[in-house]
Amino acid sequence: MSSLHNSAGMGRGEELSDFQRGTVIGCHLSKKSLREISALLNLPRSTVRYVILQWKRGVTTALPRSGRPQKLREEDRQALEKVALETRLPSMKALTSEFQSVSGANVSSGTVRRELHAMGFRGRVSTYSKSKGMGRGEELSDFQRGTVVGCHLCNKSVREIAALLNLPRSTVSSVILKWKRGGITTALPRSGRPHKLKEEDRQALEKVALETRLPSIKALASEFQSVSGASVSFRTVRRELQTMGFRGRVSKYGKGKGGKKVEKKPTASSQQDAMVDVSRLDLRVGHIITALQLPDSDNLYVVDVGEVSPRTVIGKLAKHIPVDQMQNRMVVLLCNLRPVTVRGMVSTAMVLCASSSDKVEILDPPGGAVPGDRIIFQGFPGEPDKELNPKKKVWEQIQADLRTDGQFVATYKGAAFEVAGKGVCKAKTMSNSEIK
Template sequence: MDNMDNLFNPSLAAALMKLDPDDGEQIMEYFKTHALLSREKALLQASVREQKKLLVENAKLKKDIEQLRGQLQEKQKRRTAKALASQAPPSLSINSAPSSSVTHRTSLAEAAAAMTANLHLSSSSSHEGKDRQSRRRRGERKARPTSDPLSLGVESQIDPSRLDLRVGRILNIRRHPLAEAMSVQQVDVGENVPRTVVSRLGEKTQLDKMQGSMAVLLCNVKASKMRGVASQGRLLCCSASENCVELLVPPSGSSPGDRVTFLSYPGEPDRELQSKQRVWELLQPDLKVDCRGVANYKGCGFEVKGKGLCRAPTLTSCTIR
């Protein structure tokens, strides 16, 4: 950091211009670029170490969850076997002979009654199964118990690999005709036709400075109209407050269409995020910018492979929306 401060020292720049008036400015730009690349490399190496540590911890947690699930399923099997055993008809004793034919007929009647009860139980369970299927056909749902052991792995399916995040270039930007706080952008994400995106950047944002800049776009949200203008994506912004908003910036050297991925969460994104599953709403609280200005999800950085990490231009320790 001290080296960076020295590079941006005006006295050093003036000294270089005095020593070499022709190439002093180019030398200064070279030093600045080299220092920025060195800092990006150091941050990336630190992030990789943290991500490897998280991978080991995640593997251990998955193993523990599988063991707990196996124990719960085994316990449920024992309970089911115990319940079936308690419903079995009483066995007839071989050693103690019946005293009369009446006693023998009584025991046979009791066994028949027990068998009839079991038949009623099985038929009622089959009727419940048919009712469940008919509810599904009608679109109705039955509330699942919160203590269902088979639902332990549902939350693990909500991770950032389901987000289709891509690098985009803002080709042009203008105010929304019906909302002063909104703006409309044409964004190139490496497709044949640019995408129209409606964003809420705030009334104080200087839109003319954003034209031509690089950004990160969520591409697999469902297209929807916002005040009459169809939006085909979502620009990711860093926000410290309602009036302090700036675009999330991909690493230098990124091109429109480059994927933004997460080392600890491999996988292909959804074709389209379903609103009923609320994937974005569940992930968004953990999308943050850390104290170094690096965008991350639970400590795992937003990464363009081979090019670096996504960052906030000036903000730190803030949310991503």
């Protein structure tokens, strides 16, 4: 196991995230020295020393640089903690009054409650005790996940980490597995209330509303249900129609004055849909941090594209390019495809390659390009779509005109893939080949 794995982005001179601070503390708890932690995580010793010192003082996040000043000083917080632990006062107001008399600080009971919560105090005031914040059954913070990964990087076993951090082994295993698979260091969002209508149902509802002249919303809902098979109430139908911009009586939907059908004016989005060219693709230079072999010839790549966190990409390149040749290399990435889920993992981009029936080569960005550099095309100005709509086949239409020329340069209709001021993107040996 390499020393960094998914720890890229922990370079010198940058503000550390809570997760990165956690990895430092995890290594510290594993009895690693400052020198060893600095080498393992590629951090200056001064940064490591500072993070450990702050942690010993109870600080686990980056302190604010500027803005609204803190209402309590560090010595006031220590006094508040002592009052909460040593007294058994019946209410928050009584505790606040006692704290004010001890420290001389003039703060409200709301501020005191907020500070106590930040310190980890829970439950009734009269029975306050300070929790360690890493107990069982609670969602882990980024900092706590970082401590798990830091201990793992120091070759601690799952059993040792669970005992050291007072966590269930299943939680420790889950954090390490997610980190290995794709640099996932935060809790994934829980599922919420699903939408009652799918996109195709909304299109069917719009068609029914425009083409029929039914007397009421209930009649329209009944007609929509018979057409689409969707089982929804007329209230849901009314809400969806209002969201689409329908107003007025149902029997007048889609009609203007005099009973004439309203002509839809082309909007900016419809004009953009009519113009399909390479400017609609969000192509960027990426740097593969980690490449992993998955079952069934899939590869997983963790790619830095100049954003706050790296992207995960899942592709079927294993039979063409060994996984070790994909480690630590620059690539051209298509970044505005709709994310897809493969075996429970989300793929958020695609690596572009020159391709033939028997050979595949990764496109190489020009020398000097850095992660996040945009790929531009002379003669095709415009901003890329936020996300390509797969139903409109935008990528498929553009891809048909992507090829390498006789000099191995990647092109779209003769215009080179170019990074401004740095050069063009090329394949190593494949000329006159399609790109996909």
